[in-house]
Amino acid sequence: xxxxxxxxxxxxxxxxxxxxxxxxxxxxxxxxxxxxxxxxxxxxxxxxxxxxxxxxxxxxxxxxxxxxxxxxxxxxxxxxxxxxxxxxxxxxxxxxxxxxxxxxxxxxxxxxxxxxxxxxxxxxxxxxxxxxxxxxxxxxxxxxxxxxxxxxxxxxxxxxxxxxxxxxxxxxxxxxxxxxxxxxxxxxxxxxxxxxxxxxxxxxxxxxxxxxxxxxxxxxxxxxxxxxxxxxxxxxxxxxxxxxxxxxxxxxxxxxxxxxxxxxxxxxxxxxxxxxxxxxxxxxxxxxxxxxxxxxxxxxxxxxxxxxxxxxxxxxxxxxxxxxxxxxxxxxxx
Numbered sequence: 001x002x003x004x005x006x007x008x009x010x011x012x013x014x015x016x017x018x019x020x021x022x023x024x025x026x027x028x029x030x031x032x033x034x035x036x037x038x039x040x041x042x043x044x045x046x047x048x049x050x051x052x053x054x055x056x057x058x059x060x061x062x063x064x065x066x067x068x069x070x071x072x073x074x075x076x077x078x079x080x081x082x083x084x085x086x087x088x089x090x091x092x093x094x095x096x097x098x099x100x101x102x103x104x105x106x107x108x109x110x111x112x113x114x115x116x117x118x119x120x121x122x123x124x125x126x127x128x129x130x131x132x133x134x135x136x137x138x139x140x141x142x143x144x145x146x147x148x149x150x151x152x153x154x155x156x157x158x159x160x161x162x163x164x165x166x167x168x169x170x171x172x173x174x175x176x177x178x179x180x181x182x183x184x185x186x187x188x189x190x191x192x193x194x195x196x197x198x199x200x201x202x203x204x205x206x207x208x209x210x211x212x213x214x215x216x217x218x219x220x221x222x223x224x225x226x227x228x229x230x231x232x233x234x235x236x237x238x239x240x241x242x243x244x245x246x247x248x249x250x251x252x253x254x255x256x257x258x259x260x261x262x263x264x265x266x267x268x269x270x271x272x273x274x275x276x277x278x279x280x281x282x283x284x285x286x287x288x289x290x291x292x293x294x295x296x297x298x299x300x301x302x303x304x305x306x307x308x309x310x311x312x313x314x315x316x317x318x319x320x321x322x323x324x325x326x327x328x329x330x331x332x333x334x
Contacts, residue, residue: 045132091118
C-alpha cells in the first residue's frame, strides 16, 4: 500500500468521523436531550392519559422541565414516568394532569408544584422507587375540546357557512363556464376540436422541420448535419485570418509595417508630406518658374500673342503659296 493510498483512506476516515460527530451533535441539539446534565424521575398514576405519548414534554409553570420517559399499565392505572432535567419541589396540594399542547393536537404532562404555603412532600414520596403519585383527571382537556367544538359551531353560524356557500356557488359557476366552453380552459375542455386541430398541425409542422433539419436540408440543416465541409471551410478561413493577423502583428508586408512599432515609414511619409507642403506653398506664392507660370499672367499673354502671330504668319504663307508655286514653275522652264 503506497503513501498516497494511506493518506486518502485516512482522509476518508477522518471525514466520516467528523460527519458522525456532527450528526450526533445535531441530534442532541434538535432533540434537546439532557445527556450531560443530572436528571431525576417521578412517577404519576392516571386513570386516562388522553393520548399522551412517550417523548411529550413535561411542563411546570410554563417551562419545559423534562419529557415523558415511559408509559405503563399497572393494576388498572396508567403509570407515567417523567424524566426531569430541572428540579421541582412538590407540595401537598400539587397537581399533575395531561393538557393539550395546541389546538392542532398534542399533549403535555403539566405539573403544578402547589401553593407556597402548603408543606413540601417528603423526599421518600417523590423517590423513583416510591409509589406513583396520584395524577388528576384532565377535566380541563375535555372542557377545552368541548369549547373548541362550540367555537367552530359559533364561527360557522357567524359567517363561515355563508362563505362556504359562496365558494361552492363560485365553483359551480366555474364548472358551468367550463361546460359551456367559455374562456381558454373552456375551449380546451369543450367539444370544439379547432384548437386541437391547430395544435396537431403545429406539431406536424415542427416534426416536418425537425425531419428536414435531421436530413441536412437547408442552411441550418447543413450546419446541423454530419457533413464537415462547411466546418472545415470555416476552420480554414479562421486559420487564414489568424495567419494574416500574426503577420500583421509581426510587421510583415506594407500594411504590417504600417501597423508595426517601427516609425521609419511613418517618419518618411511625414517628411514627404512636409516637402510637398513646402512646394505647394512656394507654387501658391509664385516662387520659381512653375510658380510664376501659375501666379503671373504675363508669360501667358506673351505666349498667347506669339501663338497669334504664328497663326497669322501661317495664314499669310497659305495665301501666298499659289503665287510662289506658279513663279517657281514658270521660271523653272527657262
